[in-house]
Amino acid sequence: MALLDIRNLCVDIKTSKGNIRIVDNVNLTLNEGDICGLVGESGSGKSIIAKVICNSAKDSWIVTADRFRFNDIELLKLNPMKRRKIIGREISMIYQGSLNSLDPSKKIAKQLIQNIPSWTFKGRWWQWFGWKKRRAIELLHRVGIKDHKDIMGSYPTEITEGEGQKVMVALAIANQPRLLIADEPTNSLESITKTQVFRLLSSMNQNLGTTILLASNDITSIAEWCDHLTILYCGQNAESGPKESILKQPHHPYTKALLHSMPDFKQPIPLKSHLGTLKGNIPLLNQMPIGCRLGPRCPFSQKKCVIKPSTVKIKQHEFACHYPINLRDNQMKEKNNILEPLTINTANNN
Known part of the structure; x- marks a missing residue:
């Protein structure tokens, strides 16, 4: 069952020169209990989509979608109060800038205790007194902070960025969300x-059934933990599907470039050899190319790429590309798998 189902999500920004589309018809589906990876380099729209899901969109953003359902509830059709109530109870987010997301005027202990909801208490009535402080200490221990006294008595400006990131994780899991x-x-x-x-x-994910959406620009670091991967480029869907299918046979050139962006240190690297990178840079927001936004950087692009490619689905593997890679090899394997039993049957009949 799909816990989060988003279809044709568009996010436009109001500017003095008109609206600029930063997220262009993105589709995203998360099943209950899955860990999904949202992958793309900086500027692909990962953080914007995450903020839209968590109802943290700015006033200058225009958010539209054909479908935006969480637990079969259409979130965009709810009034702000009801949407905030659902998201605050069942969805949490670990923000990227940890120290910027914490309140600099309050100590870590106070911020942790304030973010622990009362409905998460599961003890006896005589255990109520001081349980939030004990829960805050437990959360810090779970994220790897052993010296909790020093951290809880400190302000965000007095801790390192790594410690702030751990505190941010503790704050996010305090309400035991269904979607993290x-x-x-x-x-x-x-x-x-x-x-x-x-x-x-x-x-x-395993013990509490928490559905997790991991946004990262490093596909190799999160692939070990994910069940499903969704690749974004400049606010457009590039490819999505099961982890094994995408890692073994990516069909989109951008996915292949991401997989080869990290050198393989298992083999000797020649001196002064070139790294596996795409030519060019990510376009500016006001200079987005028409059609496929990867076109100016893609080694396989042709005239047809000025038209936005439609999504092609093969089993559970989806991609949006006019000239996909690794597709002919896949089709040849399927043909051989079909022909092999036919030849065996004809040989037996003879």
Whole structure:
């Protein structure tokens, strides 16, 4: 069952020169209990989509969608009060700028205790007194902060960015949400703590059934933890599907570029060899190309790419490209799988 179902999401920004479309007909589906990765380089629209889901859109944004359902409730049709009530209870978000998201005038302990809702208490009545403080300490321990006294007595300006990111994770999981949106949750964390945070999110998914949306620009770091991947480029859907299908046979050139952006250190790298990068840069918002927005940077682009490609679906694998890669090999394998039993049957008959 789809917990979050978004169809043709568009986000326009009001400017003095007119509206600029930053998210262009994006589709996103999260099933109950899944971990989905939202992947794309900076400027692809990951954070904007996450903020729209969490009702944190700015006044200058114009948000439209054919379907925007959470738990079979059309969120965009609700009034702001009802939408805020549903999102505040069942959806949480780990913001990318941890220290900017915390209140600099309050200590960490006060902010944690204020964000722990009363309905999460599951003890006896005599355990009520001081339970929020004990819960705050437990949350800090779960995200890898051992010296909780020092952190709880500090202001956000007195802790490091890595510690602030851990506090942000603790704040996000305090209400035990059904949907947790993590926008670069391991940003500025060391490698050991990154694994610890991902294991925490994975345990929430397995033990509590929390649905998680991981937004990241590093497909290799989150692929281990995800069931499903959605690739974005400049606010457009590039490719989506099961993790195994996308990692083994990507059909969109941008997905292939993301997979080859990190060097393979298992093999020796020649001296002064070129890294696997796409030519050019991400276009500015007011200079977005028409049609497929990857066209000016794509090595396979042709005249047809000035028209926006329609989405093609093969089983559970979707992609939007006029000239997909790895598709002929896939079709040849399917033909061979069909022909093999036919040849065996004819041989037996003879």
